[in-house]
Amino acid sequence: MLREFCEQELKPRAKEVDRTGRQVPALLRWMGELGFFGIPFDQKYGGAGAGEVGYCILMQELNRACPSTATIIGAHIGIAAMSLYLDGSEALKQKYLPDLCAGRTIGAFGLTEPNAGSDAAGIQLRATLEADAYCLNGQKLWITNGPIADVVMVLAVTDPSLGARGGATCFVVEANTPGFAAGQPERKMGLHGSPTSLLNFDAVRVPKANVLGEVGLGFVTFMKTLDIGRVSLGAATLGGAEEALEASLRWVKARSQFGRAIAHMQSVQFMLADMATEIEALRALVYRTAWLVDNGQPFVKEAGMCKLLGSETASRCIDRALQIHGALGISREFALERGWRDARIAEIFEGTNEIQRIVIAGELLHERGVRIRP
Amino acid sequence: MNILVLLRVGRDPASFTVNRKAERIFVHRDEWRTAPADLNALEAALVLGDAGHMVMAVAIGGAEAAVALRAARAMGAARAVWVQDDALRDIDAGPMVAVVQRVIEHIGGAGLVLMGAEVPHADLAQVAARLAAAQGWAFVEEDAHAVQVEPAGTALTVTVAAGQGFHSVQTNEPAVVAVVEDANKPRYAPAANIVRVYNDPGAVERVSTTDLGLAEEALARLVTRRGERYPPERVFGQVVDGSTEEVARQLLRALRA
Numbered sequence: 276m277l278r279e280f281c282e283q284e285l286k287p288r289a290k291e292v293d294r295t296g297r298q299v300p301a302l303l304r305w306m307g308e309l310g311f312f313g314i315p316f317d318q319k320y321g322g323a324g325a326g327e328v329g330y331c332i333l334m335q336e337l338n339r340a341c342p343s344t345a346t347i348i349g350a351h352i353g354i355a356a357m358s359l360y361l362d363g364s365e366a367l368k369q370k371y372l373p374d375l376c377a378g379r380t381i382g383a384f385g386l387t388e389p390n391a392g393s394d395a396a397g398i399q400l401r402a403t404l405e406a407d408a409y410c411l412n413g414q415k416l417w418i419t420n421g422p423i424a425d426v427v428m429v430l431a432v433t434d435p436s437l438g439a440r441g442g443a444t445c446f447v448v449e450a451n452t453p454g455f456a457a458g459q460p461e462r463k464m465g466l467h468g469s470p471t472s473l474l475n476f477d478a479v480r481v482p483k484a485n486v487l488g489e490v491g492l493g494f495v496t497f498m499k500t501l502d503i504g505r506v507s508l509g510a511a512t513l514g515g516a517e518e519a520l521e522a523s524l525r526w527v528k529a530r531s532q533f534g535r536a537i538a539h540m541q542s543v544q545f546m547l548a549d550m551a552t553e554i555e556a557l558r559a560l561v562y563r564t565a566w567l568v569d570n571g572q573p574f575v576k577e578a579g580m581c582k583l584l585g586s587e588t589a590s591r592c593i594d595r596a597l598q599i600h601g602a603l604g605i606s607r608e609f610a611l612e613r614g615w616r617d618a619r620i621a622e623i624f625e626g627t628n629e630i631q632r633i634v635i636a637g638e639l640l641h642e643r644g645v646r647i648r649p
Numbered sequence: 650m651n652i653l654v655l656l657r658v659g660r661d662p663a664s665f666t667v668n669r670k671a672e673r674i675f676v677h678r679d680e681w682r683t684a685p686a687d688l689n690a691l692e693a694a695l696v697l698g699d700a701g702h703m704v705m706a707v708a709i710g711g712a713e714a715a716v717a718l719r720a721a722r723a724m725g726a727a728r729a730v731w732v733q734d735d736a737l738r739d740i741d742a743g744p745m746v747a748v749v750q751r752v753i754e755h756i757g758g759a760g761l762v763l764m765g766a767e768v769p770h771a772d773l774a775q776v777a778a779r780l781a782a783a784q785g786w787a788f789v790e791e792d793a794h795a796v797q798v799e800p801a802g803t804a805l806t807v808t809v810a811a812g813q814g815f816h817s818v819q820t821n822e823p824a825v826v827a828v829v830e831d832a833n834k835p836r837y838a839p840a841a842n843i844v845r846v847y848n849d850p851g852a853v854e855r856v857s858t859t860d861l862g863l864a865e866e867a868l869a870r871l872v873t874r875r876g877e878r879y880p881p882e883r884v885f886g887q888v889v890d891g892s893t894e895e896v897a898r899q900l901l902r903a904l905r906a
Binding site for chain 1: 720723837838839840841843844845848
């Protein structure tokens, strides 16, 4: 049913969304009504209760059809609403999650800053306690959903003497708060339909009740959230890779060279075999990791692997598909060129692949009693 | 009013290839789908369900029938009855009518039975007419798009396509209406419903032909398959080029030949 929706409603609009850089608001509302924006969360908050496995299925199907839409929903669920779901107080969850799950409000997750990317602990956005509210000053950069967000989960330094680990706190900031402003959407290589911008905080007063989790432990909340987000990002890349393989399988039957379909050529067969093998390995990893999440098992290492293997597999598969399609692969009339542009960012956002390798190695060594200090 | 919708599940046409040269059907994947017109019938029923009528779905066959029924429940059907029998996958119109008749009894009667007017398995397109005849009920088939139940009494109004427009056909319940493909846009199931239905072991009620009191002879096929013949391989067309006049001349020559 999910696939039908994506195939019939999203895919036919994906090219136009990429060309214009504008989403179809009615489509997002429709997805909200169908419950796509709250797939993993408990039904008592308005979610579907499908857990991480259900969420991975959603991301896989969305990214097959329209990576821009998948990115909007991925940032909304996987990191924005998820951080609230993981560590928010019951009052905060009751206040924000029902609207987030129904898509009536859009969420964003503010971590990256001019001087804090892979070094997430280097954030400088400052939150100062003034009576019953915190006053936020600073900037966040490259925030997915920034221009369209109604609610932003923001990590800010509350105690500079402790640094990010112990001195950073997470806040739920409403976009209509005075002093908050989103910048113009960035002009990017891909994901044109997924708006990304800087966020400016100029004496933004956030009530103490909007502290997400505990004061000083915001960095832990954000890292926990990113760990889970990597699983669904792996699922999204799986969808992109599958779509590239499907397109290739259709094309090799239709395209003839040297008097026969190119499906009969071993060089092409090898590319198809490599794509299919990597995709199956990724599928097994992603859904096993989603199962670990749903069953309360440790998953940090596997989540890093999902993101690492997924993003690189998708890039390789789409690149091979483009090669199989020849000149048509780079034509703007076909989806592959767009897929190639859209896929590249997965090796960068939500923790670069270099960071994933550090995470995976750190976990591996930690399991053997070696503690790697960041 | 109870409204019964029949869902006929067959192999997805994308999952097999008819190879004329080898005179064989190659099944590539075990994939099934509900006949598209049956989904239109379900949507027509769910519109009535939104107005307070009780929509029940029925499907016959193996596990793929249960999948179709879970989807129907997620879309909004109040009840689903799965006549479970792998042997009934290749059922034809005769025994299918017998099964549906017993299902109608099983659910305590129905005022309206809806199903698609077209089914990829051509023989099953007869089911609606045969069921109506067997039950002695009214039957509306031709290009039916939607059904309305009059608030008072038992009258039904069926919207039927006619030429460039539509006209209404009035009848009384009980009736069988065959809904044409693309008569409406079937709704998508909300995510929460999908999860709820798939977590509920009782979402689909399972019955056997024995439970329905069907004897073996009632399930005998109407048609006996004696063999299979395949159409000849398709011959590639000839591409003609040149000026418009030349192309027209060549076309005429080819048509005359």
